[in-house]
Amino acid sequence: MSxxxxxxxxxxxALTGLGxxxxxxxxxxxxxxxxxxxxxxxxxxxxxxxxxQIRLPRTLGAWAAGALLGLAGAVAQGLFRNPLADxxxxxxxxxASLGVALTLAVLGGGAGMLGGSMMNGGTAVxxxxxxxxxxxxxxxxxxxxxxxxxxxxxxxxxxxxxxLRLLLAGVxxxxxxxxxxxxxxxxxxxxxxxxxxFMLGSTAFVxxxxxxxxxxxWVLCMSVGGLLGRVLDGLSLGEATAHSLGLPLGSLRIALVxxxxxxTGTAVAQTGLIAFVGLAAPHLVRSxxxxxxxxxxxxxSLMGGALLMAADTLARWLIAPQELPVGVLTAVLGGGYLLxxxxxxxxxxxxxxx
Amino acid sequence: xxxxTHSIAVKASGIRASIxxxxxxxxxxxxxxxxRWTSIVGPNGAGKSTLLKVLAGLLPHTGRVQLxxxxxxxxxxxxxxxxxxxLGQNESSGDDLTVWDVALLGRLPHQDWLAAPSAKDFAxxxxxxxxxxxxxxxxxxxxxxxxxxxxxxxxxxxxxxxxQVLLMDEPLANLDPPxxxxxxxxxxxxxxxxxxxxxxxxxxxMALHADELVIMAAGRITxxxxxxxxxxxxxxxxxxxxxxxxxxxxxxxxxxxx
Numbered sequence: 155m156s157x158x159x160x161x162x163x164x165x166x167x168a169l170t171g172l173g174x175x176x177x178x179x180x181x182x183x184x185x186x187x188x189x190x191x192x193x194x195x196x197x198x199x200x201x202x203x204x205x206x207q208i209r210l211p212r213t214l215g216a217w218a219a220g221a222l223l224g225l226a227g228a229v230a231q232g233l234f235r236n237p238l239a240d241x242x243x244x245x246x247x248x249x250a251s252l253g254v255a256l257t258l259a260v261l262g263g264g265a266g267m268l269g270g271s272m273m274n275g276g277t278a279v280x281x282x283x284x285x286x287x288x289x290x291x292x293x294x295x296x297x298x299x300x301x302x303x304x305x306x307x308x309x310x311x312x313x314x315x316x317x318l319r320l321l322l323a324g325v326x327x328x329x330x331x332x333x334x335x336x337x338x339x340x341x342x343x344x345x346x347x348x349x350x351x352f353m354l355g356s357t358a359f360v361x362x363x364x365x366x367x368x369x370x371x372w373v374l375c376m377s378v379g380g381l382l383g384r385v386l387d388g389l390s391l392g393e394a395t396a397h398s399l400g401l402p403l404g405s406l407r408i409a410l411v412x413x414x415x416x417x418t419g420t421a422v423a424q425t426g427l428i429a430f431v432g433l434a435a436p437h438l439v440r441s442x443x444x445x446x447x448x449x450x451x452x453x454x455s456l457m458g459g460a461l462l463m464a465a466d467t468l469a470r471w472l473i474a475p476q477e478l479p480v481g482v483l484t485a486v487l488g489g490g491y492l493l494x495x496x497x498x499x500x501x502x503x504x505x506x507x508x
Numbered sequence: 509x510x511x512x513t514h515s516i517a518v519k520a521s522g523i524r525a526s527i528x529x530x531x532x533x534x535x536x537x538x539x540x541x542x543x544r545w546t547s548i549v550g551p552n553g554a555g556k557s558t559l560l561k562v563l564a565g566l567l568p569h570t571g572r573v574q575l576x577x578x579x580x581x582x583x584x585x586x587x588x589x590x591x592x593x594x595l596g597q598n599e600s601s602g603d604d605l606t607v608w609d610v611a612l613l614g615r616l617p618h619q620d621w622l623a624a625p626s627a628k629d630f631a632x633x634x635x636x637x638x639x640x641x642x643x644x645x646x647x648x649x650x651x652x653x654x655x656x657x658x659x660x661x662x663x664x665x666x667x668x669x670x671x672q673v674l675l676m677d678e679p680l681a682n683l684d685p686p687x688x689x690x691x692x693x694x695x696x697x698x699x700x701x702x703x704x705x706x707x708x709x710x711x712x713x714m715a716l717h718a719d720e721l722v723i724m725a726a727g728r729i730t731x732x733x734x735x736x737x738x739x740x741x742x743x744x745x746x747x748x749x750x751x752x753x754x755x756x757x758x759x760x761x762x763x764x765x766x
Contacts (some may be wrong), residue, residue: 381621384613384616387602387605387609387613388613388616390601390602390604390605391599391601391602391605391610391613391662391665392596392599392602393599394561394564394566394594394596394599395594395596395599397565397566398564398565398566398589398592398593398594398596399589399613399614399616399617399669400585400586400587400588400589400590400616400617401585401616402585440604444603444604444605444606444649444651445604445606445609446605446609450604
């Protein structure tokens with residue numbers, strides 16, 4: 155346990171260093187001006203801005219988003235007792251992106267897109283905006299969207315008692331809300347291009363405000379999740395056993411769904427739709443160590459953070475000086491991982507859903 | 509406090525329960541004496557497991573169940589869970605938990621929300637695992653165990669609750685004969701400390717070790733009586749269409765196919 159925690163922390167630190175160095179302005183062009191500020195003050199200021207205002211927040215933001223998704227994945231897999239559950243189930247991710255799309259469409263999302271809005275300090279409502287208020291607003295919209303989508307899913311599945319019905323309702327809600335998002339974009343072409351980048355998933359728009367927000371929500375979700383870990387342990391022995399242990403399953407499930415929606419919504423609002431991190435992180439942890447859900451949540455968080463950070467660095471480096479949307483990269487890598495997982499122990503998944 | 513000889517631990521009256529649109533239990537009433545071991549037997553589909561779930565408060569039903577003199581429904585969840593432990597069959601597995609974690613889960617009803625398990629909880633989990641000979645694998649995960657080993661861990665989980673009433677559904681599933689004998693030993697120890705034991709059993713000869721037998725068929729109780737009674741034996745033979753006969757053997761009763 156502690157070995158895994160430390161190696162993940164060290165890995166994350168190493169990736170932070172690497173993430174700061176990788177980008178269109180190479181490491182060699184940054185280190186000189188940073189170490190010798192007297193030679194060319196203008197260059198130094200530029201280098202400081204690149205590192206301090208762009209690369210560091212987005213690298214740390216990638217970690218925080220990955221950590222939120224990993225945590226949400228651990229909660230989802232425990233809550234639905236299905237190793238293939240991921241935080242995007244229950245329509246939470248599509249609800250979140252619909253919330254963001256609506257906000258952009260209503261508030262004029264086109265302004266200052268795909269350009270210097272971050273640099274010129276404007277507060278145009280945009281997925282690229284670094285303003286705290288805009289970040290909070292987008293996160294709020296994503297959270298409200300995620301919660302409403304989850305409530306819709308719960309209403310369709312008539313509660314949380316039947317896992318299969320719940321998962322099916324989640325799929326339906328996901329598809330319908332995804333279509334609704336496309337409709338919104340169709341009628342507000344201004345925000346189309348920005349939303350597209352957003353829906354592919356990218357850490358490019360993460361600034362310090364987004365970072366701080368994700369970190370705060372992570373601490374909150376982790377604390378609540380830690381308290382509810384034993385509930386998930388009880389649930390893993392079966393619904394009736396958990397009930398016989400005196401756990402008030404109804405209200406506890408609502409609390410867990412809220413944690414799931416909050417963590418997912420927050421991550422989606424800052425980084426867009428990044429697939430498979432929430433699915434893969436708990437899996438990778440479980441392939442190394444078998445443990446209780448409380449610890450699994452922490453480890454899956456650390457794993458998710460390291461994973462997304464690594465993927466983000468890779469996405470920036472692969473076709474430098476251009477960069478891939480990290481969501482595309484995780485979708486490809488994660489899809490491959492999932493296929494391999496299913497191939498390796500196809501037997502293990504048969505009994506998961508009830 | 510006021511305990512007459514064999515006061516009632518669990519009392520059910522007018523129980524009806526359905527799964528889907530099918531009524532499984534039709535108007536069942538029974539009383540289970542405190543500190544005694546009652547076995548529920550009957551053919552497949554008689555509603556034995558359903559009845560056990562109703563008695564444990566795990567299934568919606570009409571009628572009334574009382575646990576140690578209190579209405580089961582009016583008891584707070586945790587209070588009920590401290591007084592009554594239930595061991596199910598074919599529940600999903602929790603493969604990732606270690607044996608030790610599973611046993612500790614039995615202590616959940618005794619723990620406050622924010623509190624870590626106390627020394628008493630650790631002691632109870634250790635005692636339970638030792639009594640089912642599962643202590644040696646405490647660091648292994650449930651997924652690594654065989655069916656019988658897993659059953660002993662789940663039994664330990666139920667024992668760790670240290671409840672006054674213990675309901676067990678097919679506790680002998682997957683257990684080899686030596687461990688079935690061990691299970692009998694565990695039950696006898698519980699009875700000595702005044703615990704009420706209720707078990708659903710398919711092995712009729714094992715069920716006949718109990719104090720009382722409840723015989724069920726088609727969602728009704730056809731007979732309830734002492735295991736040693738000839739009338740109970742006749743009812744047992746009748747419910748299995750006279751395909752078995754109860755014979756005395758070495759101060760015990762065994763059921764043999766005809």
